[in-house]
Amino acid sequence: MHGQDVTLNGVSMRYPNGFVAVEPTDLTIRAGEFFSILGPSGCGKTTILRMISGFLDPTTGSVAIGGRPMEGIGPNHRPTALIFQNLALFPLMTVRENVAFGLEARGMAKAERRRRADELLSLVALDGQGGKRPGELSGGQRQRVAVARALAVEPAVLLLDEPLSALDLKLRQHMRAELKDIQRKTGVTFIYITHDQGEALTMSDRVAVMNRGRIEQVGDADEIYNAPSTAFAATFVGEQNRFSGTVVETDSETALIETPLGRLSGINRHGLKRGDNAHLFIRPERMAVALNGAAAGLDNRVEAQLERRDLEGPFLNLLMRAGGHPVTLHVTNAGDGPALAPGQPVPVGFRRKDAIVLRAED
Amino acid sequence: MDGLYRSFGRPLTFGLFVTVALWLFGLILLPQLSMIQRAFQVEDRGGVSAQLSVEIEKLYVRQFEIDQQLRAIEQPAAAQPTAPSPFAPSVGGAPAAPSPNDPFAGLSAGKAPAADPVETEKKRQALIAERADVVARIGELEARESGPAAVDLRYSLENFTSMTAVHFQIFIATLFYALCVTVLAFLVCYPVAYAVAMAGTPDRAALLLLALVIPYAINELLRIFAWVMILERQGLINSVLDWLGIIDFAAGEGFRFVASNGAVFAVMVYAYVLFMVFPIYNTVETLDRNQIEAARDLGASTWRIHTRIVIPHAKPGIAVGAIMTFMLSAGSIAVPEIVGRGMHPDWFSQVIYRRFFEADSWNEGAAYSLSLLAACMVFILAVMAVFKVGIRDIAR
Numbered sequence: 001m002h003g004q005d006v007t008l009n010g011v012s013m014r015y016p017n018g019f020v021a022v023e024p025t026d027l028t029i030r031a032g033e034f035f036s037i038l039g040p041s042g043c044g045k046t047t048i049l050r051m052i053s054g055f056l057d058p059t060t061g062s063v064a065i066g067g068r069p070m071e072g073i074g075p076n077h078r079p080t081a082l083i084f085q086n087l088a089l090f091p092l093m094t095v096r097e098n099v100a101f102g103l104e105a106r107g108m109a110k111a112e113r114r115r116r117a118d119e120l121l122s123l124v125a126l127d128g129q130g131g132k133r134p135g136e137l138s139g140g141q142r143q144r145v146a147v148a149r150a151l152a153v154e155p156a157v158l159l160l161d162e163p164l165s166a167l168d169l170k171l172r173q174h175m176r177a178e179l180k181d182i183q184r185k186t187g188v189t190f191i192y193i194t195h196d197q198g199e200a201l202t203m204s205d206r207v208a209v210m211n212r213g214r215i216e217q218v219g220d221a222d223e224i225y226n227a228p229s230t231a232f233a234a235t236f237v238g239e240q241n242r243f244s245g246t247v248v249e250t251d252s253e254t255a256l257i258e259t260p261l262g263r264l265s266g267i268n269r270h271g272l273k274r275g276d277n278a279h280l281f282i283r284p285e286r287m288a289v290a291l292n293g294a295a296a297g298l299d300n301r302v303e304a305q306l307e308r309r310d311l312e313g314p315f316l317n318l319l320m321r322a323g324g325h326p327v328t329l330h331v332t333n334a335g336d337g338p339a340l341a342p343g344q345p346v347p348v349g350f351r352r353k354d355a356i357v358l359r360a361e362d
Numbered sequence: 363m364d365g366l367y368r369s370f371g372r373p374l375t376f377g378l379f380v381t382v383a384l385w386l387f388g389l390i391l392l393p394q395l396s397m398i399q400r401a402f403q404v405e406d407r408g409g410v411s412a413q414l415s416v417e418i419e420k421l422y423v424r425q426f427e428i429d430q431q432l433r434a435i436e437q438p439a440a441a442q443p444t445a446p447s448p449f450a451p452s453v454g455g456a457p458a459a460p461s462p463n464d465p466f467a468g469l470s471a472g473k474a475p476a477a478d479p480v481e482t483e484k485k486r487q488a489l490i491a492e493r494a495d496v497v498a499r500i501g502e503l504e505a506r507e508s509g510p511a512a513v514d515l516r517y518s519l520e521n522f523t524s525m526t527a528v529h530f531q532i533f534i535a536t537l538f539y540a541l542c543v544t545v546l547a548f549l550v551c552y553p554v555a556y557a558v559a560m561a562g563t564p565d566r567a568a569l570l571l572l573a574l575v576i577p578y579a580i581n582e583l584l585r586i587f588a589w590v591m592i593l594e595r596q597g598l599i600n601s602v603l604d605w606l607g608i609i610d611f612a613a614g615e616g617f618r619f620v621a622s623n624g625a626v627f628a629v630m631v632y633a634y635v636l637f638m639v640f641p642i643y644n645t646v647e648t649l650d651r652n653q654i655e656a657a658r659d660l661g662a663s664t665w666r667i668h669t670r671i672v673i674p675h676a677k678p679g680i681a682v683g684a685i686m687t688f689m690l691s692a693g694s695i696a697v698p699e700i701v702g703r704g705m706h707p708d709w710f711s712q713v714i715y716r717r718f719f720e721a722d723s724w725n726e727g728a729a730y731s732l733s734l735l736a737a738c739m740v741f742i743l744a745v746m747a748v749f750k751v752g753i754r755d756i757a758r
Contacts, residue, residue, distance in 0.1 A: 053659060076661045088652035092674045101670070102660035153660055 003032035003189035004066030004156035011061035039210035081150035096130030102153035266355030298349030400728035521729030536710035555642035593619035638683035645679030
């Protein structure tokens with residue numbers, strides 16, 4: 001088994017009722033990569049997956065897998081295997097028959113496919129469960145049966161459509177590690193669809209952030225989290241404090257924007273110019289309370305008022321308001337911070353290099 | 363019970379129970395029991411009661427003849443148009459009894475007596491005396507016929523064992539025909555049910571189902587006759603063939619589609635399509651479409667998707683459809699009677715009908731019906747065993 005690359009060339013999908021699910025998109029997924037497509041429901045990520053698997057034909061553009069154009073090739077003849085959101089295991093067959101189904105369809109002899117199925121079941125740590133029905137297994141086990149069933153046909157690309165969404169949190173975290181492990185062992189290209197940023201960031205080699213039929217950013221987890229390139233990508237992944245305003249001054253790296261709370265500055269990576277409408281994003285954990293001399297090094301200052309203080313063990317959530325605008329801070333619970341009470345005015349601040357100035361889209 | 367009482371109140375609960383009891387006993391148990399009883403009862407047809415009824419019949423005919431002759435004597439003019447029954451046997455050798463070979467005999471007999479009034483009066487007296495005798499005898503025989511002694515009934519398996527070889531062959535053939543109809547109906551209905559179940563939108567599915575149901579608003583007999591119109595020698599199919607120049611009506615060509623088992627099968631499949639479509643539709647509809655896509659994605663051909671995924675899932679529906687279609691077609695009488703015209707191999711339902719209403723042997727008819735019922739039960743159990751479907755799956 002080895003992975004192949006997937007290339008989308010200007011692929012778009014427009015439904016007969018006029019709804020555009022996917023705008024023309026170019027995307028290259030490298031061979032053997034764990035690639036996630038992250039986006040809210042209805043953003044078109046499942047449509048992309050279905051176009052790669054062959055269940056949908058793109059309205060424009062073309063899909064190539066391993067350099068081979070896929071036009072006119074049905075889902076049963078593509079080197080892909082799809083894992084459905086609800087897994088779609090065959091309830092009337094045993095686990096082993098489920099796993100062997102793809103081999104059966106390829107005309108493999110019974111003894112041989114039984115041996116292969118048992119091999120795959122042990123790969124996903126389900127030895128000895130082959131005789132059971134899917135209904136007798138737990139959620140995590142069913143999940144692994146679905147993976148084994150898809151891997152049985154030795155796909156070059158495995159497509160996963162939010163397969164973990166039905167599991168509880170603990171199991172989900174466990175399965176993340178297992179999927180990643182299986183991907184590493186098999187070397188198959190994984191394309192993973194999810195709306196869960198935690199899943200996308202922890203498992204993937206690269207992530208595509210998608211919104212309204214358009215891919216907004218492609219990058220590894222660090223880039224996606226630390227250097228979002230659009231306002232949507234900035235807000236969809238993780239938490240953000242947002243300050244809106246107009247660019248009044250720029251230099252080679254930073255921009256200064258005029259907001260109702262005063263002038264604030266941040267990194268200007270996308271070449272905004274004077275007069276542009278912009279948002280400034282700053283992560284809650286990158287903000288600090290500017291009291292008792294802690295203000296040093298904070299280029300930006302905002303006067304806020306504490307509304308609530310939630311202790312979440314390792315860190316504190318400080319929910320504030322600045323000029324009617326909500327501001328959230330995550331502060332490390334060092335035990336020696338200033339005592340803060342709700343209703344108290346608190347100056348907060350952040351460093352210029354932690355803030356990002358992006359174009360306001362609307 | 364308590365739940366019913368609480369949710370419906372006393373009168374409604376009472377009504378419900380009465381209805382269910384009536385339904386169970388009056389409409390199911392009692393008729394069945396009486397049928398079963400009849401089936402195991404033998405009525406001795408060659409015995410006393412049969413002779414009695416023949417005797418009584420003859421006497422009534424004689425009484426009618428005497429009345430005719432008397433009227434002819436009393437009102438010679440009015441008697442003229444009355445022709446004596448040709449069935450009348452010449453009992454007692456009455457001189458005026460007309461010969462069945464000569465329809466005008468009564469006429470001449472009516473005119474003759476005017477010549478001799480004394481002779482006529484004597485004859486009249488003789489007839490009156492004979493009539494009184496006949497009436498008395500009828501009364502006596504009828505009393506015997508309705509008395510218990512004359513009904514020669516006993517319990518035995520004779521009604522079953524006396525089935526002739528021909529009837530038994532028809533019985534076996536009918537089961538085979540019904541099986542053919544069932545298989546044909548499945549072949550026709552499965553794709554339809556699948557297409558409707560997979561129809562993209564609920565609107566389209568509703569439309570397709572409506573198109574299936576509308577023909578069923580038409581009386582079954584009309585539907586059968588419509589098929590006769592299509593299959594008839596001068597019917598639609600032959601007309602189209604004639605129009606296409608494949609056959610020539612003028613030269614007397616044309617296929618005889620009706621009066622063949624093929625035609626009977628076709629009409630029956632049409633008549634019972636819905637009983638097959640709906641159960642299959644209901645089960646296929648519950649199939650998760652992702653399973654079909656998953657199977658396709660794993661490389662399965664369309665054939666394999668159906669044999670491995672869809673049909674196993676639809677098994678309870680197929681079993682229900684097969685059972686209903688089989689029962690209905692094995693018991694159908696209208697279709698073989700109207701489409702078959704007696705020129706095709708008989709169906710057992712027709713034999714049963716004739717036992718009841720032509721041979722006038724309800725006991726044998728009941729025994730034949732019971733045999734058919736038993737065969738159908740065996741079929742149901744066999745289907746359930748083959749499909750590994752339990753009552754609970756069917757109830758779903």
